[in-house]
Amino acid sequence: MKLHCLRLLPLALSLLVACGKPSVPPPVVVAPAPAKKGTIGVTLLTLQNPFFKVIGDSITAEAAKHGYDTIVLSADTDVARQANHVKDFIVKKCVAIVLSPCESRSIVPVIQEANAAGIPVLTVDIPCNEPGVKLLTQVATDNFGGGKEAGQAMIEALGAAGGKVAILHFKQAESCRLRVKGFREVIDAHNAKADAKINMVMELDGGGAKDVGYKAAEDALQAHGDLRGVFAINDPSALGARAAIEKAGKTAQIVIVGFDGQPEGKQAIKDGKIYADPIQFPDKMGIEIVRAIVKHSKGEDVPKELLIPTSLYRKADAMKDAELK
Amino acid sequence: MTSRSSALSRLLADYGMVVVLALLCAFFSFATHTDQHPTGTDAARQLAASITSQFGKSARVLIAVPSQSDAAAFADTLEATLTKAGVTVVATVKGEPKDARAAMQTAASAGKLDAIATTQASAAWLVFADLPTDFPALGKPPIVQPQTYRWPNFLKRDNLLNIANQIAVIAIVAIGMTLVIVGGGIDLSVGSLIALSAVVTGVLIRDGFGGTDAGSFGMIIASLLAIAASGVAGAINGGLVTRFGLPPFIVTLAMMLVASGGAFLLSHGQSVYQVPDSFVWLGRGADFLSLPNAVVLMVLLYLGAHIVMTRTVLGRYIYAVGGNRLAAEYSGVPIRRVLLATYVASGLLAGLGGVLLASQLKSGAPTYGGMYELYVIAAVVVGGASLNGGSGRMFGTLIGAFTIAVIQNGMNLMNVESYTQKVVLGLVILGAVLLDQLRRRASQRV
Numbered sequence: 001m002k003l004h005c006l007r008l009l010p011l012a013l014s015l016l017v018a019c020g021k022p023s024v025p026p027p028v029v030v031a032p033a034p035a036k037k038g039t040i041g042v043t044l045l046t047l048q049n050p051f052f053k054v055i056g057d058s059i060t061a062e063a064a065k066h067g068y069d070t071i072v073l074s075a076d077t078d079v080a081r082q083a084n085h086v087k088d089f090i091v092k093k094c095v096a097i098v099l100s101p102c103e104s105r106s107i108v109p110v111i112q113e114a115n116a117a118g119i120p121v122l123t124v125d126i127p128c129n130e131p132g133v134k135l136l137t138q139v140a141t142d143n144f145g146g147g148k149e150a151g152q153a154m155i156e157a158l159g160a161a162g163g164k165v166a167i168l169h170f171k172q173a174e175s176c177r178l179r180v181k182g183f184r185e186v187i188d189a190h191n192a193k194a195d196a197k198i199n200m201v202m203e204l205d206g207g208g209a210k211d212v213g214y215k216a217a218e219d220a221l222q223a224h225g226d227l228r229g230v231f232a233i234n235d236p237s238a239l240g241a242r243a244a245i246e247k248a249g250k251t252a253q254i255v256i257v258g259f260d261g262q263p264e265g266k267q268a269i270k271d272g273k274i275y276a277d278p279i280q281f282p283d284k285m286g287i288e289i290v291r292a293i294v295k296h297s298k299g300e301d302v303p304k305e306l307l308i309p310t311s312l313y314r315k316a317d318a319m320k321d322a323e324l325k
Numbered sequence: 326m327t328s329r330s331s332a333l334s335r336l337l338a339d340y341g342m343v344v345v346l347a348l349l350c351a352f353f354s355f356a357t358h359t360d361q362h363p364t365g366t367d368a369a370r371q372l373a374a375s376i377t378s379q380f381g382k383s384a385r386v387l388i389a390v391p392s393q394s395d396a397a398a399f400a401d402t403l404e405a406t407l408t409k410a411g412v413t414v415v416a417t418v419k420g421e422p423k424d425a426r427a428a429m430q431t432a433a434s435a436g437k438l439d440a441i442a443t444t445q446a447s448a449a450w451l452v453f454a455d456l457p458t459d460f461p462a463l464g465k466p467p468i469v470q471p472q473t474y475r476w477p478n479f480l481k482r483d484n485l486l487n488i489a490n491q492i493a494v495i496a497i498v499a500i501g502m503t504l505v506i507v508g509g510g511i512d513l514s515v516g517s518l519i520a521l522s523a524v525v526t527g528v529l530i531r532d533g534f535g536g537t538d539a540g541s542f543g544m545i546i547a548s549l550l551a552i553a554a555s556g557v558a559g560a561i562n563g564g565l566v567t568r569f570g571l572p573p574f575i576v577t578l579a580m581m582l583v584a585s586g587g588a589f590l591l592s593h594g595q596s597v598y599q600v601p602d603s604f605v606w607l608g609r610g611a612d613f614l615s616l617p618n619a620v621v622l623m624v625l626l627y628l629g630a631h632i633v634m635t636r637t638v639l640g641r642y643i644y645a646v647g648g649n650r651l652a653a654e655y656s657g658v659p660i661r662r663v664l665l666a667t668y669v670a671s672g673l674l675a676g677l678g679g680v681l682l683a684s685q686l687k688s689g690a691p692t693y694g695g696m697y698e699l700y701v702i703a704a705v706v707v708g709g710a711s712l713n714g715g716s717g718r719m720f721g722t723l724i725g726a727f728t729i730a731v732i733q734n735g736m737n738l739m740n741v742e743s744y745t746q747k748v749v750l751g752l753v754i755l756g757a758v759l760l761d762q763l764r765r766r767a768s769q770r771v
Binding site: 039088116 | 424740
């Protein structure tokens with residue numbers, strides 16, 4: 001038994017250290033114009049959320065137009081896994097690395113490794129604003145502007161009567177804090193001149209998920225039976241709130257404004273379950289990412305931040321939407 | 326049969342997964358066999374020689390490489406060699422495509438270029454894609470780079486170290502898991518203990534030892550305390566299992582929730598990053614033969630664990646208790662103490678894994694270690710241990726951990742996207758275990 005292990009040892013060690021390079025033949029001048037321009041490595045927060053799947057797909061499609069290969073990986077919200085992805089991309093000598101950080105602090109060391117390897121790094125959807133990292137650009141939704149649009153939708157829906165509004169928040173996310181900030185700003189501005197005020201009576205954690213949103217909305221209805229509006233920071237929590245409102249039989253009394261424009265959310269808008277969504281454009285994010293890489297490679301300037309504006313999506317838009325049933 | 330071939334067949338019986346791992350390595354080597362682009366000084370000298378011979382000594386050459394240390398050294402050597410040979414180096418760009426564009430604009434006023442020397446990375450810059458239109462004054466200089474050779478990406482030294490480094494945390498935690506599983510138990514709490522230990526280390530360094538100004542001594546104490554805390558959690562697991570006869574699955578599942586919640590409470594859900602730069606020594610340093618410290622630590626721990634399992638009374642007792650508890654008890658094996666020891670070891674090693682992960686990522690966050698327990702258990706089982714207890718070998722576990730790491734890394738290098746990767750990883754784990762089982766049965770029948 002012992003003998004066998006000793007025999008195994010060199011094998012294990014050779015696995016760890018092995019490998020000199022084969023002898024290098026004398027270089028001759030090589031003509032340029034490679035058919036493929038290299039691979040773009042992409043590691044996204046998760047691919048369980050369709051939003052990120054769209055980002056990945058649109059990066060792949062746009063990159064193909066410019067002659068780049070892509071590899072799109074899901075970090076499954078595990079920052080250590082994402083770090084491994086980036087390290088693999090560096091070994092692969094990717095021409096650019098795109099990531100939506102799982103954790104903006106812990107991802108810093110590997111971004112620095114990519115910086116040291118001379119590979120441009122870009123973030124998509126989730127920014128990394130830590131010191132010490134060099135990013136080509138950061139592409140994200142204009143969440144603040146989107147929040148303002150949500151505020152306008154709420155004013156439009158409640159009309160002259162005003163009333164009580166609850167916010168289903170997800171405070172952990174910077175993007176959601178910006179959405180709520182924009183929302184509050186517009187409502188406050190409206191209240192300053194309107195007679196019938198819109199009172200933001202509650203701010204609950206909707207968890208960004210259906211089940212948590214459902215419970216939060218139930219609690220909100222218990223506290224304020226005369227609630228007239230709900231602003232949820234994404235579609236799943238908006239749909240959770242809708243379920244609670246349906247259960248309470250108050251669908252006529254309460255309007256919901258969501259955020260995102262995921263297929264399920266759009267369908268709910270068409271069915272009149274959600275009043276409106278400021279919708280995000282994950283496909284545009286992917287396209288902007290690839291354009292930034294191409295621009296950089298051409299030696300042109302790329303802005304440090306690219307914000308993709310949202311657009312308000314109401315029932316009328318949903319009726320025209322060919323993608324919905 | 327000669328003694329040599331019987332020794333070989335016994336080796337295969339003990340470590341059949343070695344074959345699977347070797348096959349996987351061979352496959353990925355084949356699949357990632359691709360053009361490699363040298364950027365050493367030799368490559369630079371030879372490129373200089375071929376430029377001189379092809380374009381003559383009166384040539385005017387622009388050198389453009391990315392801002393990276395190897396590439397910069399390449400550019401320096403190339404420039405020096407060319408200048409020595411009498412060739413005019415118009416400019417040497419070490420930076421971004423933007424810098425190359427600026428240099429070409431400057432160069433355009435001074436006449437034509439005969440060649441642009443690049444590395445593979447900068448040859449792909451689109452700034453060179455349409456020179457006749459963008460910079461007509463430069464003429465039509467060809468883009469030249471050192472000649473390539475073919476070699477698998479998978480087998481590059483950097484990548485092999487990468488794999489070892491990536492799996493170090495899981496492999497180290499898997500040592501403890503092997504002890505527990507051989508003893509007939511299971512420990513689901515290791516993933517959460519990794520997170521707890523990473524957070525405790527970070528919080529202690531931040532609040533107790535001066536944050537980013539902490540000294541080595543403080544960091545070592547913080548790490549040891551964090552490992553000890555995980556050891557205590559392991560002792561509680563072991564105590565509940567042995568004293569009260571509770572099922573290990575339930576006890577460690579509860580501990581998984583407690584430890585994870587504790588990590589979130591301690592860190593307030595935030596990542597703890599106020600640690601000194603030198604904290605990354607363990608996770609990212611490479612002091613011994615330029616092997617990563619994490620890998621050296623892993624190898625040492627496996628050697629130690631192997632000796633414990635094969636050469637000590639404790640090791641024998643663990644096999645005995647896991648194989649047949651009743652028989653072990655009647656033979657006078659102190660069952661409770663032996664099992665307790667396995668859970669404590671598992672806790673301590675999970676704690677060490679947490680410190681290592683925190684060091685690699687230079688911060689501790691409560692989200693670390695998610696699902697790690699499953700990867701660790703997979704590594705142990707792929708390595709040949711039986712979940713019924715009583716059998717399993719340390720080096721088998723190491724092979725199992727490497728199998729998982731090699732599959733993940735190889736697929737990343739092959740451009741396989743995430744959904745497919747999960748399917749493949751699951752199937753390979755299943756296939757490996759199945760193969761191992763069939764081979765065992767066959768060898769028993771002979």
